[in-house]
Amino acid sequence: MGKRSNKGSLRKSLLDIYKILYREFGPQHWWPGETPFEVIVGAILTQNTSWSNVAKAIDNLKKEGYMMPDALHSLPLPRLTRLIRPSGYYNIKAKRLIEFLNFLFNEYNGSLERMFKTNLADLREKLLKIKGIGPETADSILLYAGNYPIFVIDAYTKRILSRHNIITDGMDYHFLQRLFMDNLAEDTELYNEYHALIVKTAKDFCKKKPICELCPLNNPYIPRTSEGKNT
DNA sequence: GACCAGGCACATC
């Protein structure tokens, strides 16, 4: 496959990839978290860290009854640090959690419900001003905790797209985000599932070379004809 | 015992 140089075929590639993954794996119903708050905590803890480590830290917080804004907000820093230790970078991440909580309580009286009444552009801008929350973390919070229609770009997304010659290395976050959002319908559910399917595919297939051939994207994928029916 | 993982801020040039 060559470089997709015109917009139409790019759009088709992105849609075809989605269709293939959805057909293969079905709906993922992401994010792995029981409440919006847990999603937010997970989004911060998973920065440059494997989910298995994050899950241990989340378990610790839940077991001790701290997976709620007010409880976590009142937790002393040393204790918080100790509980999230398995997720790595624990000193930094504890501060990042506190930075977010301070924001939540200062701006919205500790209420996620209120926070998520803010419009997408404004809330995104506010989140990005919090020290320790960058574009991926902000967008994960917006999409998976707040149900806003915004596409999340992460290391998995970049890896899969570059492996399939759809992007080249070095393209920045917002360029890639626009790539998806300009070529797909503005649809929270679609963005949610697409990113989740990318993560699943990358985790299952991208790491292990021998297994890569079994990846649905490496089969005679990207159908040429417009096979209309999905599912 | 290396190497890697769902980023981000900060220093330096």
Next chain:
DNA sequence: GATGTGCATGGT
């Protein structure tokens, strides 16, 4: 503006 570095655990 681009590039480099620190942050840390647990799985492979």
